[in-house]
Amino acid sequence: MLRYAVRRVGQLLLVVAALSVLLFAWLRSLPGGPVSALLGDRATAESRAALAATLGLDQPIPVQYLRFLHRAASGDLGISTGVQRGEPVLSILLQRLPATIELTLAAILLAVAAGIPLGYLAARHRGGWLDSAGVVGSLVGVAVPVFFLAFLLKFVFAVQLGWLPTSGRQSAGLDATRVTGFFVLDGLLTREWDAAWDAAAHLVLPALALASIPFAVIFRITRGAVLDVLGEDYVRTAYAKGLTAGVIRRRHVLRNALLPVVTTIGLQTGALLSGAVLTERVFAYQGVGQALAIGFTLRDYAVLQVVILAAAMTYVLVNLVVDLSYALIDPRLRT
Amino acid sequence: MTDVLAVDPVPPVAAGDTPPSRATSAWRRLRRDPLFLAGATIILCFLVVAVLAPWLAPHDPAARLLESQVSRARNEIPPPQPGFPLGGDADGRDLLSRMLLGSRQTLLVAVLATVIGLGGGLVLGTLAGALAGWVDAVLMRMVDVMLAIPSLLLAVSIGVLFVQQSRFTVILAVAIVQIPVFARLLRGSMLAQRVADHVLAARALGVKPAAIVLRHMLPNSLGPVIVQTTLVLAVAIIEAAALSFLGLGAPDDSVPEWGQMLGTAQDVIDSHPQLAFWPAGAIITVALGFTLLGEALRARA
Numbered sequence: 001m002l003r004y005a006v007r008r009v010g011q012l013l014l015v016v017a018a019l020s021v022l023l024f025a026w027l028r029s030l031p032g033g034p035v036s037a038l039l040g041d042r043a044t045a046e047s048r049a050a051l052a053a054t055l056g057l058d059q060p061i062p063v064q065y066l067r068f069l070h071r072a073a074s075g076d077l078g079i080s081t082g083v084q085r086g087e088p089v090l091s092i093l094l095q096r097l098p099a100t101i102e103l104t105l106a107a108i109l110l111a112v113a114a115g116i117p118l119g120y121l122a123a124r125h126r127g128g129w130l131d132s133a134g135v136v137g138s139l140v141g142v143a144v145p146v147f148f149l150a151f152l153l154k155f156v157f158a159v160q161l162g163w164l165p166t167s168g169r170q171s172a173g174l175d176a177t178r179v180t181g182f183f184v185l186d187g188l189l190t191r192e193w194d195a196a197w198d199a200a201a202h203l204v205l206p207a208l209a210l211a212s213i214p215f216a217v218i219f220r221i222t223r224g225a226v227l228d229v230l231g232e233d234y235v236r237t238a239y240a241k242g243l244t245a246g247v248i249r250r251r252h253v254l255r256n257a258l259l260p261v262v263t264t265i266g267l268q269t270g271a272l273l274s275g276a277v278l279t280e281r282v283f284a285y286q287g288v289g290q291a292l293a294i295g296f297t298l299r300d301y302a303v304l305q306v307v308i309l310a311a312a313m314t315y316v317l318v319n320l321v322v323d324l325s326y327a328l329i330d331p332r333l334r335t
Numbered sequence: 336m337t338d339v340l341a342v343d344p345v346p347p348v349a350a351g352d353t354p355p356s357r358a359t360s361a362w363r364r365l366r367r368d369p370l371f372l373a374g375a376t377i378i379l380c381f382l383v384v385a386v387l388a389p390w391l392a393p394h395d396p397a398a399r400l401l402e403s404q405v406s407r408a409r410n411e412i413p414p415p416q417p418g419f420p421l422g423g424d425a426d427g428r429d430l431l432s433r434m435l436l437g438s439r440q441t442l443l444v445a446v447l448a449t450v451i452g453l454g455g456g457l458v459l460g461t462l463a464g465a466l467a468g469w470v471d472a473v474l475m476r477m478v479d480v481m482l483a484i485p486s487l488l489l490a491v492s493i494g495v496l497f498v499q500q501s502r503f504t505v506i507l508a509v510a511i512v513q514i515p516v517f518a519r520l521l522r523g524s525m526l527a528q529r530v531a532d533h534v535l536a537a538r539a540l541g542v543k544p545a546a547i548v549l550r551h552m553l554p555n556s557l558g559p560v561i562v563q564t565t566l567v568l569a570v571a572i573i574e575a576a577a578l579s580f581l582g583l584g585a586p587d588d589s590v591p592e593w594g595q596m597l598g599t600a601q602d603v604i605d606s607h608p609q610l611a612f613w614p615a616g617a618i619i620t621v622a623l624g625f626t627l628l629g630e631a632l633r634a635r636a
Contacts, residue, residue: 030495139626142626143569144619148576273485273488275487308488
């Protein structure tokens with residue numbers, strides 16, 4: 001197990017190293033080069049020269065790359081040129097990260113809470129109305145662009161019906177105490193119930209829109225896995241032994257079927273991060289995704305660079321954790 | 336995972352008949368699959384509209400025929416009226432004509448992006464799967480790095496590299512993201528075939544390595560690739576729309592495209608949702624068509 005873990009971590013480090021090279025190359029090949037990219041087109045000649053000197057653009061490329069790494073490692077991730085002009089990218093990231101984590105977790109929770117039971121029921125009543133509706137629904141779900149679903153939810157439930165807020169994380173004029181940056185959690189910790197309620201209400205629509213992606217996948221994988229397990233010999237054996245149906249379902253079917261589902265949830269991280277960019281944009285939800293969406297429009301390369309690297313690292317890390325926990329459960333996979 | 340759709344038993348072959356070839360029997364089963372039929376019908380209609388669009392469209396999609404009815408100050412756009420069943424867009428152009436002609440560009444985006452992605456993936460996947468060893472290791476680590484970046488973020492990162500945005504840069508951004516997906520898929524089935532009986536037999540017969548790869552391994556690896564290609568056609572349309580939505584679409588909208596129309600419509604969605612609903616409905620329908628085809632092929636092939 002240890003050898004497997006060491007090898008997987010080694011692979012991860014290799015990927016991260018390659019990512020940093022790729023990102024460095026990306027920043028250098030942007031239109032106008034890194035100076036224009038970081039300062040914008042209207043910068044003065046002096047500030048350009050100053051930045052070129054600070055960036056060490058007169059140095060050989062390998063030296064530049066090492067400096068780029070060194071700066072990043074010491075927490076200097078550059079200054080935003082558009083999203084939050086003049087602010088250090090690191091502080092923008094730290095301030096927006098809790099929002100995106102809160103949104104993504106809510107979406108995964110919704111998707112798991114709905115996808116696993118529905119997928120299980122669909123498999124048990126294969127060919128029934130729930131099964132057909134679920135299969136068709138998950139196919140349609142794949143075809144609906146997530147940002148359009150977000151628009152639709154916003155249009156119906158916020159604009160037309162007015163049940164939920166249209167945008168942001170918190171109502172204007174609400175003075176809530178901040179502890180962790182997770183607004184719902186903060187409200188609960190400080191016992192400011194109205195603030196917690198308000199933050200949760202702002203979370204509902206974006207989380208629903210974002211949950212559509214993992215929900216469709218979790219539903220289908222759960223259904224397929226349960227169908228596979230139901231056909232296994234050990235399930236037949238369990239029935240033959242005279243075990244009750246409830247015990248077989250809990251101990252034999254569900255437990256074995258959940259393994260592929262867990263991996264799937266890990267693999268959905270990438271789609272969730274992409275989806276968060278679009279959803280946060282529609283709901284003007286002040287998370288990392290919105291910073292990225294605005295960053296692309298305003299060409300704020302300092303922000304883009306950091307957020308893309310952070311997203312990629314989150315993705316590979318989550319999958320590492322999934323792989324390791326999977327190997328812990330199933331020794332056959334430690335190869 | 337592949338068992339999304341119920342599978343009928345293979346029709347029995349009457350004694351004395353020559354058994355149908357694999358392709359024929361697969362086609363026979365497909366013909367009776369409702370999901371396949373639904374998908375095929377949607378895509379056929381889409382293709383017919385795309386081909387006939389210039390003759391079907393009642394007006395010039397770029398002409399601002401209803402411009403007099405557009406008022407930015409009062410937030411007004413032309414409503415449906417005689418001759419203009421869907422009304423006009425925010426620039427006073429006929430929405431129906433734009434929808435009809437948009438099908439062509441959307442088809443172009445989907446097909447070109449998929450073909451480029453497939454081509455790149457075929458080359459990389461074949462090299463990795465056929466040569467194995469260090470070539471495989473290097474190529475697959477590259478693929479790992481590309482797959483580590485969430486697809487939409489990778490597509491936009493490629494999109495911003497171009498000084499001038501155009502429809503082609505959108506296509507390229509969407510296509511490059513698909514290359515590692517195809518490469519990984521092909522490499523897997525090629526590697527599995529290296530030790531398959533027919534490949535070992537060909538090798539024993541002294542067939543040249545290049546011929547083994549191209550004539551024996553590649554054709555036998557294409558099944559999952561074809562399924563994936565069908566699914567990517569849907570993904571390409573949706574991703575192109577997402578790029579437009581993020582402001583990285585083609586800036587010139589005189590030649591309409593659904594993703595771009597949907598992206599532009601977001602500015603007025605609260606007051607004029609129909610401008611978003613028409614292109615979104617079309618995108619969802621076509622993407623669903625390709626997805627149904629892909630899933631039907633995946634389950635039956």
